[in-house]
Amino acid sequence: GAVVSQHPSRVICKSGTSVKIECRSLDFQATTMFWYRQFPKQSLMLMATSNEGSKATYEQGVEKDKFLINHASLTLSTLTVTSAHPEDSSFYICSARLGALYNEQFFGPGTRLTVL
Amino acid sequence: RKEVEQDPGPFNVPEGATVAFNCTYSNSASQSFFWYRQDCRKEPKLLMSVYSSGNEDGRFTAQLNRASQYISLLIRDSKLSDSATYLCVVSSGSARQLTFGSGTQLTVLP
Numbered sequence: 681g682a683v684v685s686q687h688p689s690r691v692i693c694k695s696g697t698s699v700k701i702e703c704r705s706l707d708f709q710a711t712t713m714f715w716y717r718q719f720p721k722q723s724l725m726l727m728a729t730s731n732e733g734s735k736a737t738y739e740q741g742v743e744k745d746k747f748l749i750n751h752a753s754l755t756l757s758t759l760t761v762t763s764a765h766p767e768d769s770s771f772y773i774c775s776a777r778l779g780a781l782y783n784e785q786f787f788g789p790g791t792r793l794t795v796l
Numbered sequence: 797r798k799e800v801e802q803d804p805g806p807f808n809v810p811e812g813a814t815v816a817f818n819c820t821y822s823n824s825a826s827q828s829f830f831w832y833r834q835d836c837r838k839e840p841k842l843l844m845s846v847y848s849s850g851n852e853d854g855r856f857t858a859q860l861n862r863a864s865q866y867i868s869l870l871i872r873d874s875k876l877s878d879s880a881t882y883l884c885v886v887s888s889g890s891a892r893q894l895t896f897g898s899g900t901q902l903t904v905l906p
Binding site: 725775787792 | 830837839845895
């Protein structure tokens with residue numbers, strides 16, 4: 681199956697700093713990538729849909745100026761959490777889809793962010 | 797009302813038992829349906845897609861009832877390795893976005 685990687689897998693940072701998370705599709709080109717957030721004992725919540733070469737579409741309640749998404753190539757999307765606060769501590773997971781006609785999304789291994 | 801609702805469990809069953817999970821969804825325009833499993837602190841992995849005609853993959857059987865907006869997963873002869881959280885997932889919208897249920901936790905006991 682298709683492989684999606686994320687980096688870093690774990691990050692601990694001080695409040696007020698910015699953190700960048702990378703999501704890469706390793707063996708396929710992904711026109712669409714998705715960013716999710718999962719708090720403990722809760723399910724995945726879609727944050728935004730990222731399309732290569734265009735602006736991301738954010739879900740209601742997700743601040744686009746706080747969670748900056750860049751999908752500069754068909755194999756890379758980045759999520760930057762700006763001015764992170766403790767309430768941003770969460771498990772961030774990306775996924776990628778082969779193309780518009782495909783339903784299946786392939787998930788990255790996730791990034792665990794802890795903001796002190 | 798949540799878009800995708802599941803019984804959170806936990807379900808604790810002995811090895812070899814048969815266990816069934818149920819799920820309902822609110823968006824009648826939903827296009828595709830899936831069951832994912834998620835192990836603790838890991839990403840979700842696709843278990844199987846769900847079709848109206850029902851589909852089976854080994855010990856796993858999934859059913860979809862579009863009229864009732866209801867999805868089920870049956871696990872037969874459960875193994876210790878089946879212990880995980882099972883996520884009911886629905887795809888909808890032009891971008892085919894996935895909406896996840898809150899998951900049902902299963903523990904298979906020796």
